[in-house]
Amino acid sequence: MTADRIVDVRTSFVHADKPEPDRRDGGDREPVRRDHWLGGKVANPMTKYAEFRDNRDAGIGAADGGTVVVEVESESGAVGVSTTAGLATAAVIQQHLARLVVGERASAHSRTWDRMFSSTLRYGRKGLVLHAISAVDLAIWDLHGKVVGEPVHALLGGRIRDAVQVYATGPRPETAARLGFAGAKLPLVWGPSEGEAGFRNNVALAREAREAVPADFPLMYDCWMALDVDYAVRLAHAVEPLGFTWIEEPLPPDDYAGLRRIRDRMPPTMTLNTGEHEYTANGFRLLCEAGVDVIQPDLGWCGGMTEVLRIAAVARVYGVRVIPHTCGMPNYHFVVTQPGGDLAEFPVLSADGEQLAPQHAPLLLGEDIPDKGWLTVGENPGFGLALNPDVELVPAVPDLSGVAR
Numbered sequence: 001m002t003a004d005r006i007v008d009v010r011t012s013f014v015h016a017d018k019p020e021p022d023r024r025d026g027g028d029r030e031p032v033r034r035d036h037w038l039g040g041k042v043a044n045p046m047t048k049y050a051e052f053r054d055n056r057d058a059g060i061g062a063a064d065g066g067t068v069v070v071e072v073e074s075e076s077g078a079v080g081v082s083t084t085a086g087l088a089t090a091a092v093i094q095q096h097l098a099r100l101v102v103g104e105r106a107s108a109h110s111r112t113w114d115r116m117f118s119s120t121l122r123y124g125r126k127g128l129v130l131h132a133i134s135a136v137d138l139a140i141w142d143l144h145g146k147v148v149g150e151p152v153h154a155l156l157g158g159r160i161r162d163a164v165q166v167y168a169t170g171p172r173p174e175t176a177a178r179l180g181f182a183g184a185k186l187p188l189v190w191g192p193s194e195g196e197a198g199f200r201n202n203v204a205l206a207r208e209a210r211e212a213v214p215a216d217f218p219l220m221y222d223c224w225m226a227l228d229v230d231y232a233v234r235l236a237h238a239v240e241p242l243g244f245t246w247i248e249e250p251l252p253p254d255d256y257a258g259l260r261r262i263r264d265r266m267p268p269t270m271t272l273n274t275g276e277h278e279y280t281a282n283g284f285r286l287l288c289e290a291g292v293d294v295i296q297p298d299l300g301w302c303g304g305m306t307e308v309l310r311i312a313a314v315a316r317v318y319g320v321r322v323i324p325h326t327c328g329m330p331n332y333h334f335v336v337t338q339p340g341g342d343l344a345e346f347p348v349l350s351a352d353g354e355q356l357a358p359q360h361a362p363l364l365l366g367e368d369i370p371d372k373g374w375l376t377v378g379e380n381p382g383f384g385l386a387l388n389p390d391v392e393l394v395p396a397v398p399d400l401s402g403v404a405r
Helices: 056-060 087-101 109-119 127-148 173-178 192-212 229-242 256-265 280-289 304-318 329-335
Strands: 006-014 067-074 079-085 163-169 184-187 219-222 244-248 271-274 344-347 374-376 393-395
Touching: 006 087, 006 127, 067 087, 067 127, 079 087, 079 127, 087 109, 087 127, 109 127, 109 304, 127 304, 163 173, 173 184, 173 192, 184 192, 192 219, 192 229, 219 229, 229 244, 229 256, 256 271, 256 280, 280 304, 304 329, 329 344
Parallel strands: 163 184, 163 344, 184 219, 219 244, 244 271
Antiparallel strands: 006 067, 006 393, 067 079, 163 374
16 A cells, blocks of 8 residues: 555744734743733742743743644645644754655554654654654654544544543633533642742642632642652642642652652642653653652653553553643544543633633644533544644745755
8 A cells, every 4th residue: 555655744834924823832932822821920940030930931931933733745645734843843853754754654653653763862762852753653643544534543443432531721720610621730830939938829729729619629730840849748738638639740750769759758649640741651661660640641742642552551561540641632532542541631721711722723623622521532534633724834944955964
């Protein structure tokens, strides 16, 4: 079968004269998020610096061009689509990975993934390079489904369930409860550098959240790598009586010893979750060995669909639950095929955290949104997504084929 032979890999930005309006996740341009809850006062590793304390985007944002569209085209003319972020990621895809992918079959997932990972070992293994590999991998899975006319969940072996229950991430737990979500994850606002007053504020915010929702409605705190061991343990004990079921990513993911100390000292009724910023099955094996209860790979960063299947296999051996970090439709196609896939994340991405919207609108068409806390994954080929024809794209990386080396 030659119809699935890959003939082109492209990366694009949204045309500057027609900026992608209101995209509100980690790949966005800072001006769009200036008044958005994600870009405001949220505890993060840069909170220790006073000039970044009240604006997360100012500390962690980059003038990198924003969202990158990745397209992988087959000989049949079918095109698989994914997104990533930043000029540097686009350059890795265009100037290194593309030549390893062109000529391969869309169905040869393990082979193509290994070609990309092995070729970039000298400067990859984690971080930006894995973001690039993940984006290409997801676009290939989308292409594979479109070539054979099947949804990705069918390519993974079939759905175990038609719909997945989702919890909401955002600043308004009462909105999550009203819309029927399985729980609400709140962003931690104050970090350790803001002292006891900040700690008390975090606990007070947790108490306000509990008062705004039913007594049995699960709540969680997302700490986004901002804490130290003692602070995380104190926080867990302070919010556990308020019905908080987990704390998430209190430390950088490769502080395995610190995570073990937190797990040993935090309440046994709560789970320790992390992994949003971890990479590959090897990295997640170390998290499992550190005693983490729930791992949260992001399919757009950890290595893509091909690698998250390996990550899930590792977690199964250790008896660790997998609840992926949000990544749009690829996330849900994965979760509905997993024996333990009974919960997933859905971010509430309106600026005020009050309204639901597709995660990649208006750039991509075809995304599903939850209804009463359940998201049904459809039968359209691939991930069921298509580029919005009204969004004008421009090449992300200049053609360097004529440049001397």
